Amino acid sequence: MKEIVVISGKGGTGKTSVTGSFAYLSSEKTVLADCDVDASDLHILLKPEIITEENFLSSYLAVIDYDKCVTCGKCFEVCRFKAVSFEDDKFRINNINCEGCGYCAKVCPSAAIDMQIQNDGKLYVSKTRLNKTLFHAELGPGAENSGKLVAKVKNNAKKYARENNLETVLVDGSPGIGCPVISSLSGADYVVLVTEPTVSGSHDLKRVIELVKKFKIRMGCVINKCDINLKLTAEIKQFLNDQKIDLLTELPYDDAFTKAMIEGKTVAEFSNEIGTKLQRAWYKITELMR
Numbered sequence: 112m113k114e115i116v117v118i119s120g121k122g123g124t125g126k127t128s129v130t131g132s133f134a135y136l137s138s139e140k141t142v143l144a145d146c147d148v149d150a151s152d153l154h155i156l157l158k159p160e161i162i163t164e165e166n167f168l169s170s171y172l173a174v175i176d177y178d179k180c181v182t183c184g185k186c187f188e189v190c191r192f193k194a195v196s197f198e199d200d201k202f203r204i205n206n207i208n209c210e211g212c213g214y215c216a217k218v219c220p221s222a223a224i225d226m227q228i229q230n231d232g233k234l235y236v237s238k239t240r241l242n243k244t245l246f247h248a249e250l251g252p253g254a255e256n257s258g259k260l261v262a263k264v265k266n267n268a269k270k271y272a273r274e275n276n277l278e279t280v281l282v283d284g285s286p287g288i289g290c291p292v293i294s295s296l297s298g299a300d301y302v303v304l305v306t307e308p309t310v311s312g313s314h315d316l317k318r319v320i321e322l323v324k325k326f327k328i329r330m331g332c333v334i335n336k337c338d339i340n341l342k343l344t345a346e347i348k349q350f351l352n353d354q355k356i357d358l359l360t361e362l363p364y365d366d367a368f369t370k371a372m373i374e375g376k377t378v379a380e381f382s383n384e385i386g387t388k389l390q391r392a393w394y395k396i397t398e399l400m401r
């Protein structure tokens with residue numbers, strides 16, 4: 112089983128359109144994982160029908176039992192996050208500031224603090240219109256731990272792939288270089304970088320390449336909108352060549368991306384020209400994985 116992760120240094124490069132197209136072009140022995148949990152949109156293209164859902168229980172919140180509290184103030188003294196205050200003769204915990212570290216519960220002399228686990232989102236398993244299974248998730252409003260949620264989505268997809276003898280786990284990773292991306296990269300066999308020839312696109316591509324290098328994973332790049340700045344495209348290609356990164360394909364600027372999204376289709380289904388280029392790119396990746 113091989114795990115292929117699609118990421119981009121910045122948002123708006125067409126990462127999800129490329130992942131959706133690879134999902135369409137991949138064999139039936141593929142399972143999909145949408146790890147862009149902060150702004151998931153693969154479902155727009157794949158129209159999943161939810162089969163199962165479960166709560167994502169992750170963070171903790173300190174809750175005081177006032178029947179046991181002896182108002183000693185130890186919780187106030189130790190909390191580094193200014194989550195404990197003293198109001199109306201009582202020590203109170205501010206839910207927004209509480210980081211769930213549990214220090215207050217450890218020092219409380221009367222065991223008055225209970226660390227309660229919180230529901231931070233939902234994990235879903237769905238059947239897509241492509242007849243492939245999609246593992247995806249939704250982070251609750253204001254909830255943290257997106258890196259942990261990504262790991263959970265990915266691990267569930269990998270477990271499913273192993274149990275069902277599937278060959279490929281195709282992951283839509285998060286944009287940027289933060290915790291969710293690091294979580295998306297862990298354990299991957301190949302990384303597809305989607306970029307565009309803009310100053311920010313090229314800058315963020317270099318940052319994300321530095322990150323992937325630390326994981327020692329082979330990389331390939333899709334340059335989207337390659338004709339909007341030919342000079343920058345040439346510079347990106349030279350950089351990829353110097354870094355020994357595979358150039359998977361170059362896609363021209365095409366409103367087929369937007370039109371396909373509006374119709375809820377992948378761009379590979381919508382445009383023959385783009386579809387053929389992405390098919391060749393996908394073939395290249397699968398050959399490399401062999």
Ligand code: SF4
Nearest residue numbers: 190209210212213215
């Ligand atoms: S759990 Fe940690 S952050 Fe929350 S109130 Fe206790 S010490 Fe403060």
Ligand code: SF4
Nearest residue numbers: 180181183184186219
């Ligand atoms: S440490 Fe425990 S007993 Fe002391 S004020 Fe806090 S909750 Fe109450």
